[in-house]
Amino acid sequence: MSDRRKDPVEGAPIGRRAMLATLAAGAAGLATAPSLQRGWERFLGAASQVDSTGLTGLLPNPGGFRYYSVVGSVPRKDDTDYELRVDGLVDRPKTYTLPELRAMRQTRVVHDVLCTDGWRVENTPFEGVRLADILDAAGVRGEGRAVRFTCFDGAYSENLTLEQARRSDVMVALNMQDKPITHEHGGPVRLYAAPMYFYKSAKWLSGISVTDKVIPGYWEERGYDIDGWLDGEDRHGNGSAA
Structure with missing residues (x-):
């Protein structure tokens, strides 16, 4: 968002x-x-x-x-009450706690953050769990084509195609700028889609649901591009992550 x-x-x-x-x-x-x-x-x-x-x-x-x-x-969440639900067209739905997400393999991506308003924060490091790893653990069914994201603010939602969601530079982020993501930045957990405008990186993430088609999110329903690619990004590659 x-x-x-x-x-x-x-x-x-x-x-x-x-x-x-x-x-x-x-x-x-x-x-x-x-x-x-x-x-x-x-x-x-x-x-x-x-x-x-x-x-x-x-x-x-x-x-x-x-x-x-x-x-x-927007309610504040922490180790005691944060949950991330993974469901939809998957074989193994699961609800993750914050400690469980931290215990998973972590990936680091450094990329510019760019908003549609024109402001940019260069070389911003994010760390978290690759979205592809979470999807693999859930077991995406054959009819799955896209992913819908919901947020505990109760208003925002976002989307990615399954191909986009599996890129190595798309993650469920726990850290930003080498610190835990604060509430103001959409923490404790937010989506981070490095090759796209920042509205695609949904704040206050609470749900990941595999769907059979792309469902427009909050901003797309208000005229924003469905994909939100940044200029010059490889739209068919796998991205890059450490």
């Missing part, structure tokens, strides 16, 4: 835009102080969940990422 909406927010109050622009200008220097960066990041993530206009996505973040959520509140 995108960390911000692709299209401009219609009907947003001009006064609020001006206020946020002013705040952004003052905060830009403040947020660059290393001791304040983490707190500012948490503020942006929290504010995006109660801002129906999406204007908080205009505020600067020293990490380069921007935040946006379409729901008023």
